[in-house]
Amino acid sequence: MIKIGLVGYGKAGQAVASVLREDPRFELCWVARGSSAESIDDLPVVKLEADSFGAWLDAHPVDGIIDFSNPQAVLSYGEAVRQRGIMVVTAISGYPPETLDYIRDLGRDIRIMSSPNITLGINFLLLAAQILRRIAPFADVEIVEQHFRDKPEVSGTARRIAEVLDVDDERITSLRLGGIVGHHEVIFGFPYQTVRLIHDSIRREAFGTGAAFAIEQLSRCATGFYTQDKLLMRVIREELLLEETLSAAPAVSLDSSVPADRAPA
Ligand SMILES: NC(=O)C1=CN([C@@H]2O[C@H](COP(=O)(O)OP(=O)(O)OC[C@H]3O[C@@H](n4cnc5c(N)ncnc54)[C@H](O)[C@@H]3O)[C@@H](O)[C@H]2O)C=CC1
Numbered sequence: 326m327i328k329i330g331l332v333g334y335g336k337a338g339q340a341v342a343s344v345l346r347e348d349p350r351f352e353l354c355w356v357a358r359g360s361s362a363e364s365i366d367d368l369p370v371v372k373l374e375a376d377s378f379g380a381w382l383d384a385h386p387v388d389g390i391i392d393f394s395n396p397q398a399v400l401s402y403g404e405a406v407r408q409r410g411i412m413v414v415t416a417i418s419g420y421p422p423e424t425l426d427y428i429r430d431l432g433r434d435i436r437i438m439s440s441p442n443i444t445l446g447i448n449f450l451l452l453a454a455q456i457l458r459r460i461a462p463f464a465d466v467e468i469v470e471q472h473f474r475d476k477p478e479v480s481g482t483a484r485r486i487a488e489v490l491d492v493d494d495e496r497i498t499s500l501r502l503g504g505i506v507g508h509h510e511v512i513f514g515f516p517y518q519t520v521r522l523i524h525d526s527i528r529r530e531a532f533g534t535g536a537a538f539a540i541e542q543l544s545r546c547a548t549g550f551y552t553q554d555k556l557l558m559r560v561i562r563e564e565l566l567l568e569e570t571l572s573a574a575p576a577v578s579l580d581s582s583v584p585a586d587r588a589p590a
């Protein structure tokens with residue numbers, strides 16, 4: 326069982342906590358918050374402060390941390406987890422470049438995954454979009470992202486899509502309305518056809534299942550910096566290799582009395 330500490334218990338963190346608590350592979354041990362440590366159901370709560378977090382980790386050891394707080398939090402817990410070899414899945418979408426550099430540096434000593442969108446669906450869309458982009462680099466590309474009305478910044482997901490497709494951020498159209506959890510659409514415009522790749526996060530629990538996939542995959546990885554699309558590609562590659570191996574496997578006789586060339590197909 327993987328023991329987890331959750332950093333951030335807001336809109337996304339609460340949904341992630343509910344998914345983790347229902348999954349028998351994980352034990353959610355505690356929550357770290359930025360504000361005062363108000364209790365949450367039966368979960369221990371700590372206020373995240375750099376100078377005391379190491380002692381908290383020693384008294385409440387975990388295998389991994391999942392971060393749905395804000396871009397500053399990793400600066401408070403990074404060295405404490407580095408010293409203890411604790412893996413990290415951070416879903417923060419708006420890291421400044423210097424903080425991303427710090428996260429990559431943490432990858433020299435621990436397993437850490439950072440992705441602006443942790444859903445498996447959007448990371449599959451990222452892989453599909455990159456394939457189409459390579460096939461048809463001449464196509465027009467536009468990106469549309471839609472979120473709840475109070476989300477201030479352009480989605481980190483849309484910026485990541487633009488980055489991997491080598492498209493200028495000016496091609497991103499942002500809409501803010503209602504309670505939309507997360508909608509992303511990549512539109513490829515060809516002379517005689519249009520290809521639309523669309524992903525909708527219907528409920529914030531989608532971020533919980535994505536985080537569960539990431540922490541479980543990370544537990545099988547070597548020390549290093551990872552992204553969710555790379556972890557997903559790793560699983561796809563393993564599946565394809567297994568399929569290739571199985572389809573190439575010669576007919577064998579499990580019964581020594583039956584020659585291999587007459588074994589049932
Ligand atoms: N990668 C992904 O798939 C997703 C990423 N996000 C990102 O997660 C972050 C949080 O999103 P929401 O839950 O909607 O925001 P929110 O504002 O509802 O929740 C953030 C929580 O973090 C807490 N917090 C702030 N500073 C903290 C600190 N230093 N230590 C511990 N806790 C701290 C706040 O008190 C708040 O409860 C945002 O950056 C958002 O873009 C959100 C959903 C999906």
Ligand SMILES: O=C(O)C1=N[C@H](C(=O)O)C[C@H](O)C1
Pocket residue numbers: 337418441442443476479480481482483506507508526
């Ligand atoms: O703030 C959110 O909620 C989300 N933020 C991420 C982003 O900025 O891309 C991912 C997801 O769309 C939800």
